[in-house]
Amino acid sequence: MPPQRSTRPAPRVRIHLLGDTALLAELGTRLDTALNTRAIALATALKKRRDVRQAVAGYAGVTVHFDPEQTTPDALGAAIKRLAAKRPPMDEPGRLHRIPVVYEGPDLEEVAARLKLTTQKVAELHSKPIYRVFLVGFVPGWAYLGPLPEELELPRRHVPRTQVPAGSVAIAGRQTGIYPLPTPGGWHLIGRTSVKLFLPDRDPPCLFRAGDRVKFFASDR
Amino acid sequence: MTAVLRVLEPGLFTTIQDLGRPNAIAAGVPPGGAMDRFAHRAANLLVGNAEGEATLECTLTGPHLVAELSCLVAIAGADIEVRVNGQSAPTWTGMFLGSGDHLVLGPRRSGARAYIAVAGGIEADRWLGSASTNLMATRGGMHGRNLKAGDHIGVAREASRPAVSGHHLPSRLRPDYDHHTLAAIAGPHLKRLDAESRGMLFGSAFKVSREADRMGYRLDGPRLAISGDELLSFGLTAGAIQVPRSGQAILLMADHQTAGGYPVVATVVSASMPVAAQLVPGDELHFTEVTLDRARQMRLSLAAALDTLR
Numbered sequence: 231m232p233p234q235r236s237t238r239p240a241p242r243v244r245i246h247l248l249g250d251t252a253l254l255a256e257l258g259t260r261l262d263t264a265l266n267t268r269a270i271a272l273a274t275a276l277k278k279r280r281d282v283r284q285a286v287a288g289y290a291g292v293t294v295h296f297d298p299e300q301t302t303p304d305a306l307g308a309a310i311k312r313l314a315a316k317r318p319p320m321d322e323p324g325r326l327h328r329i330p331v332v333y334e335g336p337d338l339e340e341v342a343a344r345l346k347l348t349t350q351k352v353a354e355l356h357s358k359p360i361y362r363v364f365l366v367g368f369v370p371g372w373a374y375l376g377p378l379p380e381e382l383e384l385p386r387r388h389v390p391r392t393q394v395p396a397g398s399v400a401i402a403g404r405q406t407g408i409y410p411l412p413t414p415g416g417w418h419l420i421g422r423t424s425v426k427l428f429l430p431d432r433d434p435p436c437l438f439r440a441g442d443r444v445k446f447f448a449s450d451r
Numbered sequence: 452m453t454a455v456l457r458v459l460e461p462g463l464f465t466t467i468q469d470l471g472r473p474n475a476i477a478a479g480v481p482p483g484g485a486m487d488r489f490a491h492r493a494a495n496l497l498v499g500n501a502e503g504e505a506t507l508e509c510t511l512t513g514p515h516l517v518a519e520l521s522c523l524v525a526i527a528g529a530d531i532e533v534r535v536n537g538q539s540a541p542t543w544t545g546m547f548l549g550s551g552d553h554l555v556l557g558p559r560r561s562g563a564r565a566y567i568a569v570a571g572g573i574e575a576d577r578w579l580g581s582a583s584t585n586l587m588a589t590r591g592g593m594h595g596r597n598l599k600a601g602d603h604i605g606v607a608r609e610a611s612r613p614a615v616s617g618h619h620l621p622s623r624l625r626p627d628y629d630h631h632t633l634a635a636i637a638g639p640h641l642k643r644l645d646a647e648s649r650g651m652l653f654g655s656a657f658k659v660s661r662e663a664d665r666m667g668y669r670l671d672g673p674r675l676a677i678s679g680d681e682l683l684s685f686g687l688t689a690g691a692i693q694v695p696r697s698g699q700a701i702l703l704m705a706d707h708q709t710a711g712g713y714p715v716v717a718t719v720v721s722a723s724m725p726v727a728a729q730l731v732p733g734d735e736l737h738f739t740e741v742t743l744d745r746a747r748q749m750r751l752s753l754a755a756a757l758d759t760l761r
Contacts, residue, residue: 246638247636247638247639247718248638248690249718249720249746250721250750251688254639259682261683273477284473284476284477285477286686287477287686288686289683289684290683291683291685292686293687293688295473295688298747298750365684365710366478367477367479367684367686367708368710368711369587370479370480370481370587371478372479373479374684403681428588430588434475434477436478
């Protein structure tokens with residue numbers, strides 16, 4: 231498939247202050263690949279500015295940490311709006327990762343029952359799409375992947391687990407992800423993978439980058 | 452490595468910190484670094500270091516160290532008893548330790564974190580551009596962990612300036628650590644609070660709960676009524692005040708998660724973060740809404756105080 235250029239109009243940018251040294255430039259409020267592509271491109275462009283210390287793309291916005299002695303939120307906000315009004319970037323397909331999953335997670339049976347599907351069908355549906363890495367963050371190596379097929383949509387668990395084992399493959403809402411480290415978590419655990427997401431001795435220290443693509447496949451180990 | 456200090460007792464939780472690794476947040480790695488950046492910077496400047504050299508961040512109960520070589524040190528931050536060979540010694544002041552001298556921090560009078568700087572900077576493992584300790588990744592600082600008895604602490608480099616003791620930062624130039632009112636700027640999702648909850652955010656007293664660490668503080672106090680749809684996750688910053696559905700506010704600190712989807716109703720300004728860093732569980736605090744201009748004045752005033760040490 232050739233790279234696609236979005237034909238939609240440039241989104242209206244809303245600038246919110248995050249204290250006196252950061253701001254949030256919100257491009258939208260929906261889970262949308264085109265918005266995410268714009269957010270990643272905007273973060274990349276902003277990182278080149280001398281008054282910007284760091285720019286992190288979220289699903290549909292960019293959090294910008296700036297040097298308050300070099301710029302003001304007003305001046306930076308105006309520059310962000312100019313950058314965001316530019317033609318949308320090419321949505322180049324990101325790097326593709328193929329991730330083996332043993333679909334034997336502790337929540338798989340319950341997820342299947344609640345969705346009125348067989349466990350096999352859950353695995354089949356989960357491993358069918360090529361997901362997009364919308365955002366890397368939360369804890370080191372974690373990536374928010376999506377969109378998850380509608381048939382698998384469930385709200386988060388009422389009571390989060392205090393400890394989720396590293397390598398757990400999980401779903402919640404229209405998202406899926408892999409726990410890179412043992413952490414608390416409220417997502418439904420449907421499988422596990424042996425692939426290491428957090429690579430502390432590499433820079434950047436994680437396997438996935440925003441904009442990458444991920445394909446899961448069922449494996450028996 | 453030549454050790455200048457040896458750890459006899461590590462204290463409750465002592466880690467090596469610097470100004471953090473802001474470039475790693477896009478990979479999900481917390482920025483880390485000293486919780487009280489003012490005290491960290493001041494301690495470094497008092498011994499002639501650049502402000503970003505690594506220091507020891509000592510939490511609640513300080514360590515007992517012995518000097519293996521003579522060195523220039525300074526202790527800043529929490530109001531804590533400092534003794535050298537049993538004699539009371541000054542804080543916020545550069546002082547020489549002779550070989551064999553015992554340096555003991557504690558007991559604490561107020562505040563949570565004291566910083567020990569050594570001329571030349573503390574030698575540490577560097578990870579993703581910073582010497583700060585990251586326990587989750589077990590990287591940076593002292594092999595990614597807090598100090599333990601028997602550890603040897605070295606200096607990073609020959610001190611670039613002649614070591615001069617007696618530099619001092621008077622209390623009128625320090626943050627007002629006893630005044631637990633944190634200045635904050637309205638956040639992206641303040642309007643998701645109803646009028647009553649907005650009034651409580653900037654009017655009521657909150658208390659630091661037992662769940663308070665370098666990642667953040669859960670605050671006891673009024674339950675804030677938050678409404679609206681679930682948010683898509685976005686990048687966070689230290690100082691952000693999150694309000695999850697439970698209505699219990701969370702103040703993010705240096706090792707905060709890099710992204711999240713809870714509403715951010717306000718953000719504590721950079722000049723109030725040193726005061727926030729010195730709060731301990733049970734401490735009462737207030738938030739007061741300030742303008743960007745006021746935040747700038749506060750920031751410049753602290754910067755001017757540090758400039759007196761350069």
